[in-house]
Amino acid sequence: MLEQSATAMARAVNAREISARELIEQTLRHVDATDRHVGAYLTRLDDRALQAAAEVDKRVADGVPLPLAGVPLAVKDNMCLSATRTTAGSKILGDWVAPYTATAVQRMIDAGAIPIGKTNLDEFAMGSSCENSGLAVTRNPLDLQRVPGGSSGGSAAAVASFQAAVGLGSDTGGSIREPGAFCGIIGFKPTYGRVSRYGLIAFASSLDQIGPLARTVEDAALAYDVMAGWDTMDSTSVNRPVESTSSSLREDLRGVRIGLVKEFPTEPLGADIDALYKKAYADLEALGANLVDVSLPTADYGVATYYLIAPAECSANLARFDGVRYGLRIAGADIGEMYEATRAAGFGPEVKRRVLIGTYALSSGYYDAYYLKAQKVRTLIAADFDRAFERCDVIACPAASSPAFVFNAKSDPYSMYLMDYYTIPMALAGLPALSVPCGTVKVEGAASPLPMGLQFCTPLFEERRLLAAANAYERATQHARSHALDPELR
Numbered sequence: 001m002l003e004q005s006a007t008a009m010a011r012a013v014n015a016r017e018i019s020a021r022e023l024i025e026q027t028l029r030h031v032d033a034t035d036r037h038v039g040a041y042l043t044r045l046d047d048r049a050l051q052a053a054a055e056v057d058k059r060v061a062d063g064v065p066l067p068l069a070g071v072p073l074a075v076k077d078n079m080c081l082s083a084t085r086t087t088a089g090s091k092i093l094g095d096w097v098a099p100y101t102a103t104a105v106q107r108m109i110d111a112g113a114i115p116i117g118k119t120n121l122d123e124f125a126m127g128s129s130c131e132n133s134g135l136a137v138t139r140n141p142l143d144l145q146r147v148p149g150g151s152s153g154g155s156a157a158a159v160a161s162f163q164a165a166v167g168l169g170s171d172t173g174g175s176i177r178e179p180g181a182f183c184g185i186i187g188f189k190p191t192y193g194r195v196s197r198y199g200l201i202a203f204a205s206s207l208d209q210i211g212p213l214a215r216t217v218e219d220a221a222l223a224y225d226v227m228a229g230w231d232t233m234d235s236t237s238v239n240r241p242v243e244s245t246s247s248s249l250r251e252d253l254r255g256v257r258i259g260l261v262k263e264f265p266t267e268p269l270g271a272d273i274d275a276l277y278k279k280a281y282a283d284l285e286a287l288g289a290n291l292v293d294v295s296l297p298t299a300d301y302g303v304a305t306y307y308l309i310a311p312a313e314c315s316a317n318l319a320r321f322d323g324v325r326y327g328l329r330i331a332g333a334d335i336g337e338m339y340e341a342t343r344a345a346g347f348g349p350e351v352k353r354r355v356l357i358g359t360y361a362l363s364s365g366y367y368d369a370y371y372l373k374a375q376k377v378r379t380l381i382a383a384d385f386d387r388a389f390e391r392c393d394v395i396a397c398p399a400a401s402s403p404a405f406v407f408n409a410k411s412d413p414y415s416m417y418l419m420d421y422y423t424i425p426m427a428l429a430g431l432p433a434l435s436v437p438c439g440t441v442k443v444e445g446a447a448s449p450l451p452m453g454l455q456f457c458t459p460l461f462e463e464r465r466l467l468a469a470a471n472a473y474e475r476a477t478q479h480a481r482s483h484a485l486d487p488e489l490r
């Protein structure tokens with residue numbers, strides 16, 4: 001059962017072929033057996049999950065159909081879940097207990113999903129490998145010598161290793177899509193403002209967006225349909241009706257114009273990866289799509305722009321972690337020393353680096369030169385996408401430039417920042433985008449060939465079109481079935 005899709009699990013629980021309780025018990029046993037190798041979960045919620053399963057069984061027995069009945073859920077640990085430890089992967093929140101539940105998490109629970117645990121992440125979602133977690137190591141379940149990607153690496157690893165059927169992640173510059181690609185699953189970032197950020201510990205508020213990690217596009221659509229929509233508790237959530245995506249998935253791409261980005265050639269990624277993406281584009285054409293060339297001339301400035309805007313916003317957002325209001329406190333002779341000692345001990349090196357860069361970029365005299373200029377480039381990047389979407393319906397490009405790498409391979413921060421080269425432009429423009437497995441490449445020393453992700457992107461609020469296209473590609477190619485778990489986990 002655990003290898004079934006979330007859609008199939010919910011169907012079985014609603015049909016009372018299996019109880020939520022049995023499904024959750026199976027899941028917890030599997031987590032017992034595998035998570036000591038993977039390290040997806042920071043906090044496990046066994047008792048609470050079993051209790052929630054009993055409630056779901058009761059609701060189902062009462063005749064209430066639940067779209068996610070009994071579905072085991074992994075929740076990234078930067079999302080609040082009432083009365084549970086919520087750490088954001090940081091020592092500064094190592095023992096902090098959330099007093100309320102994030103809207104997105106609550107909507108999943110209301111739909112019958114059952115949180116199994118809180119998953120590891122790069123500290124405050126800053127990173128692309130999970131190696132910046134201040135608390136634990138998470139390994140890629142396809143090859144335990146490699147990172148799961150990040151920052152939502154814990155949720156991605158949990159879903160890929162069948163320790164959950166759906167994971168919640170947050171994507172600021174690529175943190176759902178890149179770990180999705182690294183773990184061979186679907187990583188879907190909705191339009192900015194589509195899913196409430198209430199209860200998501202803020203990194204960069206103008207970019208952060210919650211979305212699902214799942215093993216099928218249909219499961220991602222189901223989770224999105226449940227989570228999306230206006231929330232009065234988040235003033236940036238959009239008050240606009242949500243169209244069901246799970247009911248409009250397609251099997252072909254006839255008549256769909258798919259834009260290939262001129263500035264994203266795949267030849268520089270190496271012969272094998274180039275061949276893989278060329279094959280993926282040919283598969284799209286074989287499904288009926290018309291391939292057209294589009295241009296995103298300013299996309300190359302994405303990383304530079306992002307690494308001003310995101311640190312600027314994080315320097316403001318993280319000011320609240322001062323030893324007074326939340327979590328860790330290290331005593332000092334006066335309040336100033338207490339602040340300094342607390343932040344020095346509580347934050348890891350990447351978080352400190354970003355707070356410094358962000359504070360610098362926002363300081364008087366530099367604001368216009370850096371922050372304001374970055375905002376202007378952000379507008380240009382969004383305008384590039386608008387022009388590209390006059391010529392196409394969906395953009396297709398790589399999700400990441402390489403498969404999952406080994407631990408410590410990107411110890412230079414800049415090389416880590418470049419991991420999000422293909423995902424940052426969409427985040428800056430607020431666009432919906434997802435990564436779907438598009439085949440594997442042989443990598444020396446890897447346990448088995450490693451998956452790569454094909455990224456699709458559509459205009460704002462065109463989630464229906466996005467998921468429909470991804471579903472057609474996935475159904476036709478079935479790449480998610482082509483990679484194997486690490487021998488240790490088989």
Ligand code: GLN
Nearest residue numbers: 125126127172173174175
């Ligand atoms: N890797 C990027 C960063 O470090 C994106 C992270 C994210 O999307 N949360 O900021």
